[in-house]
Amino acid sequence: MTQTAQSSTSVPLQGSPEAPIVSVRDLQMVFQVPGGQTVALQDANLSIERGEFISLIGPSGCGKTTLLRLLADLVQPTGGQILIAGRSAQAARQERQYGYVFQAPALMEWRSVLKNVLLPLEVMNVPGDRVGRAREMLRLVGLEKFERNYPWQLSGGMQQRVSIARALAFDPPLLFMDEPFGALDEITREKLNLELLRLWRETGKTVIFVTHSIPEAVFLSTRVVVMTARPGKIEGIVDVDLPHPRSDETRELPRFFEIATQIRELLKRGHS
Ligand SMILES: Nc1ncnc2c1ncn2[C@@H]1O[C@H](COP(=O)(O)OP(=O)(O)OP(=O)(O)O)[C@@H](O)[C@H]1O
Numbered sequence: 001m002t003q004t005a006q007s008s009t010s011v012p013l014q015g016s017p018e019a020p021i022v023s024v025r026d027l028q029m030v031f032q033v034p035g036g037q038t039v040a041l042q043d044a045n046l047s048i049e050r051g052e053f054i055s056l057i058g059p060s061g062c063g064k065t066t067l068l069r070l071l072a073d074l075v076q077p078t079g080g081q082i083l084i085a086g087r088s089a090q091a092a093r094q095e096r097q098y099g100y101v102f103q104a105p106a107l108m109e110w111r112s113v114l115k116n117v118l119l120p121l122e123v124m125n126v127p128g129d130r131v132g133r134a135r136e137m138l139r140l141v142g143l144e145k146f147e148r149n150y151p152w153q154l155s156g157g158m159q160q161r162v163s164i165a166r167a168l169a170f171d172p173p174l175l176f177m178d179e180p181f182g183a184l185d186e187i188t189r190e191k192l193n194l195e196l197l198r199l200w201r202e203t204g205k206t207v208i209f210v211t212h213s214i215p216e217a218v219f220l221s222t223r224v225v226v227m228t229a230r231p232g233k234i235e236g237i238v239d240v241d242l243p244h245p246r247s248d249e250t251r252e253l254p255r256f257f258e259i260a261t262q263i264r265e266l267l268k269r270g271h272s
Pocket residue numbers: 031032033038039040058059060061062063064065066067232
């Protein structure tokens with residue numbers, strides 16, 4: 001696996017090198033809602049090592065986004081503990097240890113592609129060659145020729161690639177992705193899956209990826225976390241022992257179908 005050279009603006013992983021990059025212990029999230037409570041997450045336990053590609057899969061409302069938002073310190077848990085490389089989620093957020101890709105690209109229409117990727121670096125007043133850094137990220141997502149275009153001139157898939165480049169602008173060790181390809185057609189999604197895997201292999205980042213699609217989860221992941229709804233729980237964790245690099249042929253392997261079936265069974269068990 002080739003690693004990209006760390007640029008002057010890249011953010012090294014802080015904390016303990018021995019600790020898992022993400023450790024979740026007895027995590028609980030209860031929202032107060034009119035007339036009662038929603039238990040979005042209950043007794044979640046999970047340990048993720050550096051360089052893994054983890055997918056979270058489960059029915060609507062099972063707490064996938066909530067788990068991602070908790071890891072990103074965008075909401076505070078009502079119970080349990082989160083450690084990022086042995087330190088608090090708050091410290092990880094403050095030290096820009098992660099990039100976050102949302103379901104919708106959320107780009108600024110009046111800024112060019114390059115200026116959208118530059119935005120977080122400008123906001124944080126990051127020293128060094130910001131334009132060079134933004135261009136490097138655009139190259140990584142295959143959009144170096146589109147830096148002068150505006151978001152409305154790009155397809156949905158290209159816009160989502162810009163938002164991935166923007167999330168990578170600080171070159172963080174962790175990448176949180178919340179159903180980034182959910183709104184795209186199947187062919188575009190499969191193409192972006194391949195590109196994301198290439199990017200993951202080139203950069204060595206740890207990715208936590210939310211999806212509703214079993215084939216997408218199997219194709220991308222080193223492990224798949226299967227969640228169940230009401231209350232949101234981790235039903236099981238499936239190892240994906242398919243060889244790398246993965247390609248379109250991977251989807252035809254008998255083992256691919258076996259793992260997909262295993263995940264489907266866990267999802268069904270959670271429903272019953
Ligand atoms: N800020 C909030 N206030 C109250 N309830 C919330 C809040 N955020 C999430 N919830 C509830 O918590 C539960 C889990 O929501 P979450 O968005 O994490 O699910 P999800 O698995 O990501 O769903 P989807 O697949 O549809 O995106 C849902 O019942 C949701 O209504």
